[in-house]
Amino acid sequence: MGKIEENKKKKKDAIVNSAFSLFIDHGIKDTSIADIMKKAELAKGTFYLYFKDKYDVRDYLVRKKAAQLFENAIVKLKDSEITEFDDKIIFIVDYMLDELNNNKILLKFISKNLSWGILRNSIENMSVNDGENAADYIEQLAEESDKHIRNLEMLFFMIAELINSTAHSVILYQQPVELPELKKELYPIIINMIHSFEETN
Amino acid sequence: MGKIEENKKKKKDAIVNSAFSLFIDHGIKDTSIADIMKKAELAKGTFYLYFKDKYDVRDYLVRKKAAQLFENAIVKLKDSEITEFDDKIIFIVDYMLDELNNNKILLKFISKNLSWGILRNSIENMSVNDGENAADYIEQLAEESDKHIRNLEMLFFMIAELINSTAHSVILYQQPVELPELKKELYPIIINMIHSFEETN
Amino acid sequence: MGKIEENKKKKKDAIVNSAFSLFIDHGIKDTSIADIMKKAELAKGTFYLYFKDKYDVRDYLVRKKAAQLFENAIVKLKDSEITEFDDKIIFIVDYMLDELNNNKILLKFISKNLSWGILRNSIENMSVNDGENAADYIEQLAEESDKHIRNLEMLFFMIAELINSTAHSVILYQQPVELPELKKELYPIIINMIHSFEETN
Amino acid sequence: MGKIEENKKKKKDAIVNSAFSLFIDHGIKDTSIADIMKKAELAKGTFYLYFKDKYDVRDYLVRKKAAQLFENAIVKLKDSEITEFDDKIIFIVDYMLDELNNNKILLKFISKNLSWGILRNSIENMSVNDGENAADYIEQLAEESDKHIRNLEMLFFMIAELINSTAHSVILYQQPVELPELKKELYPIIINMIHSFEETN
């Protein structure tokens, strides 16, 4: 029945939200399943009807949060009137860095737990518009701008890893510099990376 | 007494070596202090005379292992006859990637636990020659080649983060490509990064 | 309705068969009702419409399996042309030992759970021919051979306990001897037991 | 130190005694390790310094109790002036049956958990006098009486299994008869068994 399915979705959400807030506040290591379920106001045993263990919840959360972040960036990009491919990429990166800077807690959570496997999976299963995934969308962006990127996935991988790892240190610990300075150095490098991956014909 | 000091060093080494091998084999989470001390053939209580907890040992280990890796690269570089600054950096990166590729277990351990704070600390306290630290040594390299790098620490930070995060995914999971392909794309980008940081005068 | 009754029988059989196979494979302690019902492809709640708990199923099974084993022995005996009472008893014992030896799993299950109460109940409710129970049948055997046994039940009890307990150790663990050697010692003793119980008049 | 060893012995005894009393009162299945340790007035974790799990305690207990019972029988036998081998065996059996009849709780515990493996191990490691085990003692009994038993272990095995299994049913449930009647039938059979095993030369 629709009613039962709906109820199950509600329960899963309660668990996930409770877990997120506890992971953020006390760290994953110091969050027990009992804690999660108490905060979710559900019985301890119920946890195991939805997840295998707390790391299963963590992966689910990282996927979900990373996807949301990226999706928001794309929505904003569509609202803008940027036409150049390079500028679009920088726009997305800039948007995400600002978001993470405003939500350091989310950054801490994502960057400690994001791996390329999870990220790629997120991108592929993320729906930008109906039936269109994020990876396709980026490809489309390149085509629209008449850019020919040799290996879009690889470009993405590198940019993502560079952002993820530098943002972690810079935003959370202002090490070795602060965010504006990072951006100033980072964006030219990203532009260079894009050119590096452009089809040379 | 020298004898007593020596004895204490031996015990600390036993603990550290035992811990490293167990962290590698079973992960930090699944290694208990009892395990470490049994393998080290010392009493459980003795652990607390040397370390606060197992995360204390982990940090000590990451620092030590990362420093060793970098130091070895520099030793090899000195043996070579490379003169250009760019080539020297690529040589170091290449050496380290190959070492990590040959010792995936070490990579797994380092890259999961390495943060810029620990890395910088390692570099600064690492002695290349007597009384000379690694950071100074790199600065010296740049000067020798008549390169003027605006912000050497920042350049280092970026390169280190890019290598660390991409190597993790590529070497351990061959994702999204294999190591030779990563190198092919990575080195031009690093060269570009260096140029990006060159003093434009 | 016949249809409904039939359906219920089918469900009960499914539960019982599933339970038997799981009890055998993992032991009773490590078989949960959830396991039983998953294998039976029925809902967990349905279990309680047929049995009180898993020990209820176990007793049902032991009764059923022990009765089957004994019944088969009697069927074979009827096919044979043995005339002497002693020989008939030995035939039955021999048949059962061989069957148990060929089906160690069944032996394990039966002998760990068989008590005289359950066994006697099995024998009494077992139908050899229509409306004739096994105990009556044995009594008849004795009469046919002009034997007068003082206390047939007691004789039976002793033989059954001796077989059950020695077979368990010998067949499953070859302790303290192997089956052929056990038989060699056991059969004369059984013959003696029979004589011991013969009416001395 | 002797002090520490002594203390450990005391702790083990406390666990074992607590476990025995709880196994008897509530059954093994319904006795938890927490229960055992609470009654023993020790911390739960301490249990695992002495035993693997509760079945480990059970085996230890069965061995110990069966050995004690047998040892007592032999002590009494020595006090008596019985000379014939047959009479000696019957004396031992009779003594043990009476003891078990007076201590039904012990009977319940032993007979549900005694296997030939455990029993044989008990007999072999049990010291009757200094450095002399029970198996040797019985062998000596036979020799003293100029009896030649072909296979003493096998004889023992059969007698033990027969007593153990019949006593269980008869003493605990008076099924199918009461103890005196069982004895009346059992002893001639045991005598027969002994003769069955006598060297025929």
Added chain:
DNA sequence: TATGAATGAGGGTTCATTCAT
């Protein structure tokens, strides 16, 4: 009748830490 999601008590087990020796 039949279902299976939900419950929550309760079990086993681990382990960092202490402290008497």
Added chain:
DNA sequence: CATGAATGAACCCTCATTCAT
């Protein structure tokens, strides 16, 4: 300094049983 027996809080996870559908 070094030991390792003892602790007991804390955790994970299972599972018989219920009950709304």
